[in-house]
Amino acid sequence: MLLVYCPYCGVSRPETEFSCRGEAHIARPADPAQTSDEDWVNFLYMRSNTKGVYVERWRHIHGCGRFFNAVRNTVSDDFLKFYKAGEPMPDLEELAKEAGK
Amino acid sequence: MSQPFRTEKGGRIDRSEQFTFTFDGEEMQGHKGDTLASALLANGIHLVGRSFKYHRPRGIVTAGSEEPNALVGIYRNGDQTPNLRATQVELYQGLEAISQNRFPSLGFDVGAVNDRLSMFFPAGFYYKTFMWPKSFWDKVYEPVIRAAAGLGKPPKNPDHDSYGNLYAHCDVLVAGSGPAGLSAALAAAESGAKVILCDEQSEFGGSLLTEANASIDGMAPSDWVAETIARLGAMDNVTLLPRTTAFGYFAHNYIALAERVTEHLASPDPKLPRERLWQVRAKEVVIASGAIERPMVFPENDRPGILLAEAGRTYLNRYGVKVGHKVVVATACDTAWQAAFDLDDHGVEIAAIIEMREVPPESLVAIAKARGIRVEAGCVITGTLGRKRIKSALLGRLMTSGQVASGGQVECDALLMSGGWTPTVSLYSQSRGKVVWDADSGAYVPGKSVQKERSVGGAKGLYGLQATLEDGYAAGEEAAKAAIGTSKKVTYAAASGGEAGEGGTLGALPHDRNASKVKAFVDYQNDVTAKDVKLAVREGMQSIEHIKRYTTTGMATDQGRLSNMNALQIASGALERPVTDVGLTTFRLPYTPTTFGLFAGVARGDFFDPVRKTPSHDWVVDNGGVFEDVGQWKRTWYFPKSGEDMHAAVARECKTVRESVGLFDASTLGKIEVVGPDAAEFLERMYTNPWKKLAPGRCRYGLLLNDAGFITDDGVIGRLADDRFHVTTTTGGAPSVFATMEDYLQTEWPDLDVWITSTTEQYAVAAVQGPKAREVIAPFIEGIDLSNEAFPHMSVKEATFCGVPCRLFRISFTGELGFEINVPRRHGKMMWETLAKEIEKHDGTSYGTETMHVLRAEKGYIIVGQDTDGTVTPQDAGMTWAIGKKKHDFVGKRGLERPDLVSENRKQFVGLLTKDPKVKLEEGAQITTAENPATGTPAEGHVTSSYFSPALDRTIALAVVKNGHALDGKTLYVPMPDRSISVEVTGPVFYDKEGARINV
């Protein structure tokens, strides 16, 4: 069971308190009407599904209820960073390099 | 004579306390401190089971949890637990054990004919046999294989034991309490770390309890263990868990331990659980799981009386049991020589030491010589004789040519073997570490740590008492330092004796026997021979993972801890590839077999899943209502009057609602309070419908899509004030709708000033439906003019019900005049009882979900999740009226414009009427254009809802059919196994098509 840190509550808690909501930083297009079919389908369905460092949305569903983001290595399951929704995506290469040290 | 194989003295058993136990009904004696295995051996019993495939007689091989043969059933409290390892079952007064996999008895087993027919059971026989011919499957294979398969018999009754579960956090978890584990625990604990030390055995000490010829700090190893455990036990920061197996190593240093709490006791406290699951989050882990000895793969190496050398030593030194009176020791490594010497010390005749190595260490040979023990170096065992117990061993001399020359027979009643040692890397492997090949020791050892763990001692291929102790201390200090930032250098104990020794062999041994006739077992429990592994390679298996599955080697309960390395070597030879190129199979959890009870814990019976009840529950029980489960909810299905079956009850309920009035509990519907200055804007974006112009006091049906454009939920939404909406959802959709709203609100539109709150549990809801609904509620409602003009269909208002604040909706899911009254949940019972009494005055009825379904189907109202399946759009459902045409955006709007969603040939929601009004279609049945379509013809759609309609006095159905909206009046077919049913396509509204009945 993973240990997940909620950046809003400031605590680490077992995975069962949270729900994972898939890849992060996939914004709903600002003007759907002006979005092409292809772009809309990419928004709906296409995910990078990375083997390695991956950015995910998590929700502290049985805690504060907030959504936040986490960088996880999908091979080792190690979390490299947790940050609040709305904060920019960190430099993944940099994070991976740090974690590799 | 009782216990003829018990030593005169020594061992850790309590000779003053004698227990009587039975094995297959035969009464025997043992002592406190015995395992079932040691007690059986003390009584001279080696034959304890029959093998899985060939039903060969099998004896105890090991003294630990890796035991492949000695699987027994234990009777307790009137039921039997199968497949327990006799080597782990602690003896108690009155223990009842039975052998397994034999019929009619262990001594005479008819299944043993399989051994003679073994040419029909080659590697991969499961795959080969079942290929041909098809009819053989039900008639021959299945009954025969089912009867023969498996080892023990499953218990017959529900598990009467209870199981505990607890979470624990620690700085350092030490798994295993041999020399390395104990010293690691001591060093970590002295450093101030919070330590959990667990060991699968009943006593701490591991190999130290077997070590008779060494000393630590001048003490006997077992005394040092006692002193160390006393020291650890006196520390507040240490938790000691004997009989506790670390069986699973998960991500983020999360380790699962299985503690056996009561099974070793004759009459345990009934309040205690049988087992306890410890879910431990450890900052650092020390894996001190040790190493286990490898069997030697020679012909007939499975005869009862053949054990691992270290097991023989353990039975002697720890349990005071001699494995035989005349013992052959066959080995390729130094450590087994000590077994011979220890047995010799207890007066056991050592028939010979058969040493595979041409030149064993001189020092050992000298000791053997001094003791007068015959030593045959450069020799192997090439076979054994004896029916149910070894009688003699065949000797083979290894020639320089690579051939084996017969070296005669050696009589014996037991044989101890050692092919060397294999580090137990299971936990490391479970932690996702990759093992690496260590050519020096000829073993796979832990590689780089992936998690916060380190392996110590035998678990990493490090042997020798002093070295192991030091390794443990260092690891304990290191783990403490990593976990709590400090460590204390403890005084290392000084050991003498317990040398590491050298040597070892892998794979099948050479012999001079007819290779096609003899069986040399690699995996005892699954009956896999060296020949099977070679055959698998000949038949094209290249990867060890394929060989494993084809032969089932390593797939037994020890997960190949005994067999893997030998199988690997044999495969490597057959493939003519180095062993490192063949690969190693993965060790998976659980480390040893683990009960389902442990995983289930208290989550069984009433605690399996929460039950959600509405405030009418007790009244429904008292009045004979029948419940159905809807998710976790108990909902009333129907209310039968005496003598009524379901059909009759539902027909009466439907008729009564349409003619007078019905009362329905709608409390389970999801409710969400949406509040804030941007509440209308938020709903405008979430739902297809327009909300901004909805006046306070009015309701609207809301349709919710996902961004792909498919219907996901629906419900009536009432506007109570400019900034306050009462949203209802389907019963099942409540949590997901709430989560979806939170998602959009938090992550896509954080600019909106809106609060949403789940209020499902806050309200009890009574639906009063039917022409007399107004008369029924009028006496109790204050603050609202209920007339059709003042409070028309789709109105909502706050009022009081019997003086209790309520939200009154005028809405209908039946097509009749209807109201839904929401009161605070604590008043729900009062409301229900009040209304139930009142409807009687109007010849009304309570009704359940089945009637609700029929009434709504007569009106063509969809049920999301029944009439829709996640691929239905509002257009498909004929609900374009619910879409706000002028809206620039809402969730799903863009999705709806996708080419596939506006193309031809989509399945559309329609009604179906069978030509024969009595025939009721089956929900889920497929619909075709041909009356008797050829096999493989794709269906045009399927039936989603089907009922008998009392109002129409005939059956009705709802369906999704390709281009259904254009097929009105056309005939289609629903082919069933016995006939094809013809149906006419209609609109989905069957009753009161104008909707006049709602507006009265």
Ligand SMILES: [Zn+2]
């Ligand atoms: Zn939180």
